[in-house]
Amino acid sequence: MREDYEVIIGLEVHAELATHTKIYCNCTTEFGSDPNTHCCPICTGMPGTLPVLNEKVVEYAVKAGLATNCEIARFSKQDRKNYFYPDLPKAYQISQYDLPLCKDGHMDVTVEGKQGNYKKRIGITRIHIEEDAAKLIHDAYTGDTLVDMNRCAVPLIEIVSEPDMRSAEEAVAYMQTLKSILEYLEVSDCKMQEGSLRCDVNLSVRKKGETKFGTRTETKNLNSFRAIYNLIEFEANRQIEELEKGGVIYQETRRFDDVKGIGYAMRSKEDANDYRYFPEPDLAPIVLSEEYIADIQNHLPEMPHIKKERYVQMYELPEYDAEQLTNSKKIANFFEETITHWNNPKAIANWIMGDIFRKLNEAEIEIDACPIKPKDMAKLVELLDKGVISSKIAKQVFEEMFESGKSPEKIVEEKGLVQISDESAIKEIVTKVVENNPQSVVDYKAGKDRALGFLVGQVMKETKGKANPKMVNEMLLEILNQS
Numbered sequence: 001m002r003e004d005y006e007v008i009i010g011l012e013v014h015a016e017l018a019t020h021t022k023i024y025c026n027c028t029t030e031f032g033s034d035p036n037t038h039c040c041p042i043c044t045g046m047p048g049t050l051p052v053l054n055e056k057v058v059e060y061a062v063k064a065g066l067a068t069n070c071e072i073a074r075f076s077k078q079d080r081k082n083y084f085y086p087d088l089p090k091a092y093q094i095s096q097y098d099l100p101l102c103k104d105g106h107m108d109v110t111v112e113g114k115q116g117n118y119k120k121r122i123g124i125t126r127i128h129i130e131e132d133a134a135k136l137i138h139d140a141y142t143g144d145t146l147v148d149m150n151r152c153a154v155p156l157i158e159i160v161s162e163p164d165m166r167s168a169e170e171a172v173a174y175m176q177t178l179k180s181i182l183e184y185l186e187v188s189d190c191k192m193q194e195g196s197l198r199c200d201v202n203l204s205v206r207k208k209g210e211t212k213f214g215t216r217t218e219t220k221n222l223n224s225f226r227a228i229y230n231l232i233e234f235e236a237n238r239q240i241e242e243l244e245k246g247g248v249i250y251q252e253t254r255r256f257d258d259v260k261g262i263g264y265a266m267r268s269k270e271d272a273n274d275y276r277y278f279p280e281p282d283l284a285p286i287v288l289s290e291e292y293i294a295d296i297q298n299h300l301p302e303m304p305h306i307k308k309e310r311y312v313q314m315y316e317l318p319e320y321d322a323e324q325l326t327n328s329k330k331i332a333n334f335f336e337e338t339i340t341h342w343n344n345p346k347a348i349a350n351w352i353m354g355d356i357f358r359k360l361n362e363a364e365i366e367i368d369a370c371p372i373k374p375k376d377m378a379k380l381v382e383l384l385d386k387g388v389i390s391s392k393i394a395k396q397v398f399e400e401m402f403e404s405g406k407s408p409e410k411i412v413e414e415k416g417l418v419q420i421s422d423e424s425a426i427k428e429i430v431t432k433v434v435e436n437n438p439q440s441v442v443d444y445k446a447g448k449d450r451a452l453g454f455l456v457g458q459v460m461k462e463t464k465g466k467a468n469p470k471m472v473n474e475m476l477l478e479i480l481n482q483s
């Protein structure tokens with residue numbers, strides 16, 4: 001049944017911009033303060049106040065537009081989108097309607113499909129600037145709804161995609177690439193759990209071979225990759241089942257409870273006429289010069305896909321490693337700083353993708369909060385490369401570094417973990433182990449290779465993992481092949 005249908009998805013993504021102040025006043029955009037401490041007559045919409053556009057908002061939106069291959073409008077304007085709701089003190093939101101700042105862009109994304117990875121180009125219809133609404137807090141105890149104006153008029157960009165995506169995997173890949181680009185540009189902190197990056201999913205289905213789109217629903221405010229994926233699976237199945245039953249899809253606005261895995265209809269969808277859009281009379285049009293746009297273009301940072309290519313070329317890393325390290329700018333920064341202290345890119349990439357990612361996941365923190373700093377990470381690999389510690393001990397030291405934030409030299413010294421590379425000391429232990437395990441010697445001679453592994457293991461046990469494994473192997477072979 002599902003195979004007979006094609007799923008059509010278009011995303012509307014809202015990103016809060018990382019400006020210090022709000023879009024039309026001097027209030028701070030800082031997150032997490034006491035309610036209603038970051039507001040003034042302008043952002044609370046008092047009569048008689050006038051907005052003044054924050055220039056940074058335009059700069060950040062143009063950056064996002066250029067990085068996603070959009071055309072930048074030399075002339076654009078802001079409009080009032082009217083609706084009545086307690087989160088909107090002016091009863092209109094200043095947004096952009098017919099003349100957005102950026103349009104007609106695209107992004108190339110790598111999709112992790114069920115039959116392997118593939119590349120796809122997704123169109124970007126437009127990027128416009130607008131203001132965020134206040135936050136409503138529902139008090140379950142009293143039944144009251146409270147309004148926190150701190151978020152009111154925090155600047156946003158809305159990035160609207162073409163209906164080009166055909167699966168949950170493609171939508172997630174698009175969102176991941178977009179997040180990575182916005183982070184690289186440093187125009188948004190993209191903290192999905194705090195709501196600074198969130199998306200509305202427009203979805204319809206049609207029978208394969210059909211050329212007309214079906215009726216779509218719009219599910220609002222998804223704020224994790226998992227929720228986006230789960231909602232798409234849920235909503236595609238719901239629409240297909242409905243159609244198979246002979247039912248119809250209503251154009252409606254919906255929400256999704258990711259914990260329960262269920263979507264709900266909220267209201268029938270309004271269209272543009274309902275908002276009575278008209279030009280904002282208190283703000284002048286935005287007119288951009290060629291020099292202004294060229295200047296931003298010339299100062300764009302290295303984008304993730306370019307950085308990835310460079311890692312492959314310069315550090316001879318496999319594509320996969322390069323991708324893992326460059327998806328997030330913070331991880332790329334960590335990697336680049338580490339290799340300035342010890343130049344072994346492949347080994348350092350392995351530590352980051354393996355042990356560091358695992359520990360960060362467990363602790364649910366990001367790499368900038370990692371207790372292990374690049375300099376110490378480099379030192380650990382250096383100690384290992386120079387044979388001062390064995391790889392087994394290195395793992396142990398790594399764990400301790402993550403727990404205590406101590407430097408690897410200090411841990412190695414305090415715990416006496418320096419690798420034993422002294423020939424006579426190792427020989428003594430190897431000889432003892434061979435004497436104590438005559439059966440293994442017999443097994444080895446009978447061609448059972450596993451016996452060698454066992455004897456190495458015994459030596460490592462005797463030395464608490466500190467013996468140089470290469471030397472242990474060589475010496476054991478020498479003795480076994482002699483006797």
Ligand code: ADP
Binds near residue numbers: 163203
């Ligand atoms: P609105 O602003 O009213 O939500 P838009 O025309 O701007 O309407 O479309 C919003 C989003 O819906 C875009 O991302 C677009 O790609 C997507 N979209 C439009 N039609 C469909 C459809 N039939 N199925 C899925 N997505 C669609």
Ligand code: MG
Binds near residue numbers: 012200218
């Ligand atoms: Mg919409």
Ligand code: ZN
Binds near residue numbers: 025040041042043044
């Ligand atoms: Zn204000």
